Amino acid sequence: MDDLLSEKEQIEQMRTWWSEYGNYVIGGIVLGAMVLFGINHVRTSKIEAQQAASILYDDLTNFVVDGNVDEAEVIVAMLSADFGESSYAAQSKLAMARLYMDQNRDQDAADILTELVAANANTEFNQVGRIRLAKIFLYQDKAAAVVEMFEGQEEGAFAARIAEILGDAYVALDRSADARDAYQRALAESGGGATVDQQFVQLKLLDLPVDVFPNDEATE
Numbered sequence: 001m002d003d004l005l006s007e008k009e010q011i012e013q014m015r016t017w018w019s020e021y022g023n024y025v026i027g028g029i030v031l032g033a034m035v036l037f038g039i040n041h042v043r044t045s046k047i048e049a050q051q052a053a054s055i056l057y058d059d060l061t062n063f064v065v066d067g068n069v070d071e072a073e074v075i076v077a078m079l080s081a082d083f084g085e086s087s088y089a090a091q092s093k094l095a096m097a098r099l100y101m102d103q104n105r106d107q108d109a110a111d112i113l114t115e116l117v118a119a120n121a122n123t124e125f126n127q128v129g130r131i132r133l134a135k136i137f138l139y140q141d142k143a144a145a146v147v148e149m150f151e152g153q154e155e156g157a158f159a160a161r162i163a164e165i166l167g168d169a170y171v172a173l174d175r176s177a178d179a180r181d182a183y184q185r186a187l188a189e190s191g192g193g194a195t196v197d198q199q200f201v202q203l204k205l206l207d208l209p210v211d212v213f214p215n216d217e218a219t220e
Contacts, residue, residue: 050086052082052083053079053082053083053086053088053089054088056075056078056079056083056088056092057075057079057088057091057092059075060072060075060076060079060092060095060096061095063075064095064096064098064099067099067102067103069099069100069103069105072095072096072099073096075092076092076093076095076096076112079092080092080093084119087125089119090116090119090120090123090125090129091125093112093113093115093116093129094113094116094125094128094129094132096109096112097109097110097112097113097116097132097136100112101136106136106139106140107140109136110133110136110137110140113129113130113132113133113136114133116129117129117130117133127155127156127157127158128158130149130150131158131161131162131165133149134146134149134150134162134165134169135165137149137169138165138168138169138172141172143168143169143170143172143173144169144173146165146166146168146169147166147169147170147173150162150165150166151166157195158195159185159189160185160186160187160189160190160191160195160196161186161195161196163182163183163185163186163189164182164183164186164196164201164204166178166182167179167180167182167183167186167201167204168204170182171204171208176208176209179204179208180205180208183201183204183205183208184205186201187201187202187205
């Protein structure tokens with residue numbers, strides 16, 4: 001009998017507890033399900049967005065290969081508008097800049113690289129965009145803009161390439177001593193790696209006016 005009463009008491013306690021807290025339990029289950037659904041939905045949306053951006057970028061590469069500027073511009077605009085934070089949007093601007101240069105539209109290339117640099121701060125795309133923009137500036141005889149962009153900055157993995165470009169800018173500005181220092185930094189930063197063509201940089205260094213070398217080197 002005691003066991004029976006104990007079971008009845010337990011059942012009654014459960015009923016009482018459920019009447020007081022059942023709604024909270026149900027609400028928690030529903031909320032958890034909604035959160036799980038939301039997470040899965042976000043993941044699915046991201047995957048679908050990446051797939052859509054990838055398809056657009058594949059179309060862009062075909063237009064770039066074919067030299068179809070008009071269609072390529074449409075794709076770049078779509079990637080920027082719909083997938084602006086994706087790597088595909090950044091890569092599309094790099095590809096478009098190359099196409100513009102192939103079409104002798106250097107200012108258009110400079111403009112789109114400027115957009116890339118502004119939109120991708122503190123990323124590798126920013127550095128790559130700045131290097132390519134600097135080369136266009138040199139092509140446009142805007143060496144001072146290159147110096148303004150890079151002088152006195154730490155550039156990490158891109159240090160050797162940027163030092164070489166700075167050297168080229170200094171040469172254009174008749175700053176031979178600065179050019180010598182920049183080319184030497186490029187050789188030192190490359191560390192024997194393939195970040196710059198060391199033989200070509202050496203030739204640039206040797207091509208500088210003799211008077212930028214110390215007197216003991218110039219008389220040897």
